[in-house]
Amino acid sequence: MRSLFFAIRQKCTELWRRCTKAPDALAAERRRSFEIMAEIYLLAFCLQAAVAPLMFLVDRPLLGGLNLLCLAAYVVALVLHHRLFVATALTIKLCTFLVFVIVGVAVAANQTSLIYYLLFAEVELMLADLRRRTKILVTACLIAITLGVLHLPPLHGTDATSSAVDTMLSDLGLALVFVMLCVVILRMLAITDHHEHRYRSDAMYDSLTRVLNRRAIFERASVHWRTQRDFAVVLVDADHFKEINDNHGHTTGDAVLYHLATLLRESLRGEDSVGRVGGEEFLLLLPDAGKSDSIAAATRIRDSLANHPCRLDKVELSVTLSMGIATSDEGLHLRDLIELADRRLYAAKSAGRDQVVAEGYLDTAASRNAQRLAQGVERALETDEA
């Protein structure tokens, strides 16, 4: 029974997600509005579907029939919304809704809740992806309609039973308006949160390897530096990577980069950071690590790569890594540290690759690559200070 409940719940959640998810092609700034409007259509559909049978039960067939009309209109609106006919979808929904409210007010003894439905229509209008001018114009129309509806002469009878039923319907209507407003606002916040997380993650992480991007890793390094925390930097570069691209294609090269990044991340501790700072070049930050700890980490990475070589289509691609290590006590500025790690990386390459260099080269002139990396640090520091 429990598993059946969970299975149904999962299916419903999946269906809800499928109906409300913005198409991938939709521009980032339009996704939030798209998703919240899709949620409103679905929510309105569910609530009115729940209320429709009640209308027939309490002998209000006209309202019940109008409810069914609304349900059909919401389905059409949702389909059109998904085809990005956003304005047409909203027009259909609003018009059907207005007919429902106007007729409802004319036949019901108690109009209060139906008037509040018009307020909800205004909320919907404001959230829709329409031009400001259109919103203002339609708002003016909604105000006029609301005032007009307030002065509609009631067509209902005045016997005691009918007014008790109408009061019950009116209370139910008001409760539904509250529920809709709460759900819409909470969903709106959740959708905004979700998109903000996504944008922040896109801004921080490298899209190919999912480790930190160049700017984010340098910013993190500058935070360690400013807080005067002891740390080590390790520059890691794949050897002869060009050959992998040349011999197996760029897509295979991408897969190898992804494999290397995953392996680096998995070989380090939780507080360490990995970032991609160039094509096949990664920067590791190891807080509280001295020279011997960082050499141990580098050895762990090389062992891990030896034990888990990159395999694609059952072909094993042999990749080795060269690394240069520097610790925070070896430079007066962060850029010195990065330059030193780069000189040591260069030394590892010159000495035949597939090795780790953690000593020496303190006085050698900076390589061009080191200057490029150091500029990255400066930029990260500038952004941080701004």
Ligand SMILES: Nc1nc2c(ncn2[C@@H]2O[C@H](COP(=O)(O)OP(=O)(O)OP(=O)(O)O)[C@@H](O)[C@H]2O)c(=O)[nH]1
């Ligand atoms: N597949 C793939 N290749 C990339 C990417 N970014 C850079 N590269 C390639 O990485 C290669 C780097 O080549 P080189 O700088 O000559 O270095 P290398 O071949 O690794 O040689 P050494 O570093 O000296 O061992 C170039 O062929 C770039 O095109 C990427 O995102 N994907």
